[in-house]
Amino acid sequence: MVRNFLKIIIITSLLLLTSCERLIESSTILAGNQKFKSGDYQGSIIDYLTGLDSQTNRDYFYYNLGNVYSSLGESPSAFAVWNMANGDSNSSLKFSLLYNKGYLEFQEGNYELAYNHFKQALLLMPSSIKAKINLELSLNKMSAATYNQAPDSVKNSGDIGATDETKRILEYVRQKEAMTWGLNYQEEELENDW
Structure with missing residues (x-):
């Protein structure tokens, strides 16, 4: 009985200390995210547009609204909304x-722009495997496009320009990661061996 009373006092004091505006913003984001996940894109757009009046979480509302437009196949709208989100205060959001x-950009066939975005994302979060994979895919598409547009004399010589340097760096990173993963696996194997 006393424990329940203490829990109620603690919860009530926490609610009183937080502003109602933040609670409303958080509930609007959560409601919009839930509608987005369930496929109610119009409902999520309404929630996100309602939340744009917020001063503290405006970037999150822009980010989520851009995701909805992207899912609907409205790329220009998605880019326009994402560009309104600053994200400088939160590196995770910026990533x-x-x-x-x-x-x-990759889906639209703009491989060089995609490469640049993934490269900037990796500068913020170098451990992201998804960003590394997509960076490499973008680079491969750029190399293939450069190779296909090159004259036949260049194709026969195998010289496709500055992307060889980048490929060599990516291959080096891939080998280093494989060595690290191999060492971790061998250590686990030795520990479990006895």
């Missing part, structure tokens, strides 16, 4: 913005 822009 997500850059990653999503890169992904959409």
Whole structure:
């Protein structure tokens, strides 16, 4: 009985200390996210547009609204809304913005722009495997496009320009990661061996 009373006092005091505006913003984001996940894109757009009046979470509302437009196949609208989101105050949000822009650019066939977005995203979060994979895919598409547009004399010589340097760096990173993963696996194997 006393424990329940203490829980109620603690919860009530926490609610009183937080502003009602933040609770409303958080509930609007959660409601919009839930509608987006369930496929109610119009409902999520309404929630996100309602939340744009917010001063503290405006970037999150822009980010989520851009995701809805991207899912609907409205690329120009998605880019326009994502560009309104600053994201400078939150590196995780900035990474997500850059990653999503890169992904959409890749889908549109703009491989160089996608490469640049993934590269900037990796500068913020170098451990992202998804961004590394997409960076490499963008690079491969750029190399293939450069190779296909090159004159036959260049194709026969095998010289496709500056992308060889980047490929060599990516191959080096891939080998280093494989060595690290191999060492971790061998250590686990030895520990479990006895």
